[in-house]
Amino acid sequence: MPSGPIVAGIDFSECGGAALDAATELAVALDVELVLVHAFSPERYVPALMGDAGSELMAEAHAERSQDEAIEFSQIWAERAREGGATVRTIAEDGDPKELLIQYASEEKASMIVVGTHGHKGFKRFVLGSVAEALVRDAGYRVLVVPKRSKK
């Protein structure tokens, strides 16, 4: 069993929480480090329901907050993983989730990438979210795909 760390993509979605917990369990079971990668991008912080009017202004405000929020969010979830017994590092960066996950998996010589079936872009039953789909198809890494309601 390779001993490279597990690189887990985490976000605000329900699947992200399930992915974090599954990654924590696995890291503990396999006795490897857990690296949490939170990819954030300012536009994702703009609520979908927002109309055109004023959205630019709002987007700016969101962008300013997003990095601080991303770091704070990552710390909260890192704590949750530590409580589960894992050794954790966090990375919060502005960028594309798939590319960041592959980049860090490569840098860390990861033994696995963990992601939720769906990110915050919405939940469609029986269809993989775009990040999970892309990783499973192209990454060349073992990928643990975790659904919203993971049976324990």
Add this chain to the structure above:
Amino acid sequence: MTVLVAIDFSRQSRKALDWAIDYAVARNEDMVVAHAFAGSRTALGVKDGHLDPIGQVEAEMNMGDAVELTGKWSQDARDAGIEVTTVAEKAKPADFILEQAQKAHATIIVIGSRGHGALKRTLLGSVATKVAAEATCPVVVIPPSED
């Protein structure tokens, strides 16, 4: 708790079995080794966008061979001290894996990905992605490039 590993006798599915064995030993879990006998080489070839030598082997195999081979692969898990159940049936792979995982109350599914052939952009969906999308438990997908 139970780990379900899907095998089709390809190299990737051997990697899947090996990973599942390590995992089951580390967590002291039971295992279900599941094989869906697809039988048709054409179907496999079309799915991957190229002729797959594994498909060729399977086309020449009959159900009895598949059952025997499933048993042989399962033995490696038993030799590692794992309690193993084997299931091998003529069935649609993704549906069969999902069904068996439900039945066994699997807490994790391990499956190899065949990767993509020339038609990867047009032929969406593989057994692994379908299983990962529809399973109610986490799914480990083992990539084709892994050595």
